[in-house]
Amino acid sequence: MEKEFIAELHDIGKLLDKNSPELKRYNLTGHTFEKFDFGKFGIEKPTSPSWWGQYHHHNKSKINDEDLNTGDSWRDIPQEYRPALFLLILADHLASSISRVLPPIPSGSSNKDESKDKPKDEPKEVLKLWNRDFYKKNKGKYWAAFKSEEDLKKLFEIIDTITSPEEFLSQYNEYLILTPEDEAKPKNITSLYTHIELVGKIYRVLKRHCEIKIESVLELKLNGEAVKTIKEAEGGNRTEGNQNIKKGKWQARFVKCYIKYPHSFVRLQDINLLVKRNKLAEDFFAEYKDYVMFHTSDFISLFLPIGMELKEMFKDFLNNGFFIEYIETIADLGILRSNLDIKVIRERENNKSDITKVFNSRNTRVYRKILLPEMLDKIVPPICDICQINPGKERMKENIKEWICDKCYEVRESGESFKYPDQWQENKIVWFKFNLNTEKLENWLQKAFEKYVDSLNINNAQTIKDEFRSLACQSDFVKDYKGMIKTFWHKASDLAKKPISNYDELGVFLYSGENVKKTIEAFLEVYNEYFPDCEGDYLSPISLSLSISNVKYPIREHFRFFESPEGFINIRNQNIFHSSYDKKEIKWLINNLQSKGLHFLYKLASIYEKTGSEISVIVEIMDKRKSQQDISDLYSKIKIPPEKILNFYRITEVENELYKT
Ligand SMILES: [Zn+2]
Structure with a gap:
């Protein structure tokens, strides 16, 4: 059987340390081996189709401009492997973090002799923008x-012996x-992991949809x-x-999909909807594996x-009452990138x-759309209490009448059903949820990348910033986010429970000031x-x-609070307050807050409430700065408003304070 062309192997040379003393005599340059003299060194040349991936920069990338039937660069490659190489090169360009076609980036160092290898002390390892010492x-x-x-x-043996992309990714x-x-x-x-993972996926999508004819002349067609x-x-x-703005013949799309639901959870078992969502997502990833660049629990790129057709792809989600909001970008492959929508919209707005x-001459399009579940033409009440889409059926449970549609009832009755432990009854509990906002992530990455470019002092910095493609970085970031939550649960498994066993973003624990603090501290640590x-x-x-409440409190209210987190740490105490804190604030509060300041905090909060004036609060603090030094320090150094200090204090320090309103 003919072996598979494994696109992931194209950059295997990047795992080789060319400067290692043992390898000096091979005079290795670049990261591909198409020019390597196998005969001279008595090494066997690979024979599998994957070998031809080594030609992806062939002839100093002149291969990009030459006819794949007649071009000099292509003539070195047997005709039958040219289509795979052709699509690999396209995929490699689409997956890269900065447009590869920019002129080589001049080094900012004083290294004048460009033809020589870089100095040995030049680090070759990856730099994570969010974890620079990784x-x-x-x-x-x-x-x-x-x-x-x-x-x-x-290395050369591996090119021949690896049998699947997964094998290579996991082994290395x-x-x-x-x-x-x-x-x-x-x-x-x-x-490199994420880069080759994306290249492999994009390559296989292109291959699946490309018409390839290998006859006397090669013909490649897309659409x-x-x-x-x-x-x-x-x-x-x-x-x-x-320059370099000509329309291309091949277009494709990047689509950002947000999985949403209109459901409002009535009973605890209704969170089984999230079990359903995770199951549907799993099936989706299995079916559309290569089309999915990366995903979170409620977002798919x-x-x-x-x-x-997206409607066909998401039909199972839609049939189960979910809806999909999406942003679709259609563009020539030469300019297509996952964050092109931001640029197109910005330029439109800036006129x-x-x-x-x-953009117009190249038929570039950006759409923001929504896919809705099938709805009845006419809604005849009563509608379902949970999804508010389907007609509800009357159901009685524990002497309470509910109107629930068949689908929502099925979800409620299916899957594992989480119950609070008996000793939690009549007590206060805390629901918590981690969230990753992918829009904020794109913005954050763009800014962090720009900062990094500025720190390097390089020429044409602006162009490089404009050409940043955030896809691979996003995927790396999401992998770390998932890793972080896993690590959190290793630390917090005694502290909190996971209502859905295979869903790490959601947790709940019995309330105590100590438990709240421990949970936040465990989070900050990871x-x-x-x-x-x-x-x-x-x-x-x-x-x-x-979100803190009595155990009897409607579950839907917790989830409503989780829908749009305002800050880094958001705390809500049922019917009393909600406050958002950033990392610096919460650290100070945990480390510095003393119980003796409580009455003073109440006083400040009530002054603020009555006057709405920050100045009155400052005057009071200045007045008492000697006797209330902790709080005056917190206020003047960190600028935390007194009510936020008080709110944090009320939930973490004084158990009974919670019952005060
Ligand atoms: Zn329903």
């Missing part, structure tokens, strides 16, 4: 999987996550459009200026060819007619481990919300 923390582990002569031989995982997609700053910000060169397929790679003209360089404030993509 590599150093992996003590003793080295990025390179291959560094000896034996290793080099092994520990090296792939430490190695950057590109070692040249500022491109060293994504892991009925035949092309002969990479350039012709992609079109220009720029969206501004007047898709790469799709033209013509693939930048020259750039908008380029957050600092995974995201030390991502400031925990209102711009933070990650947040934690805690």
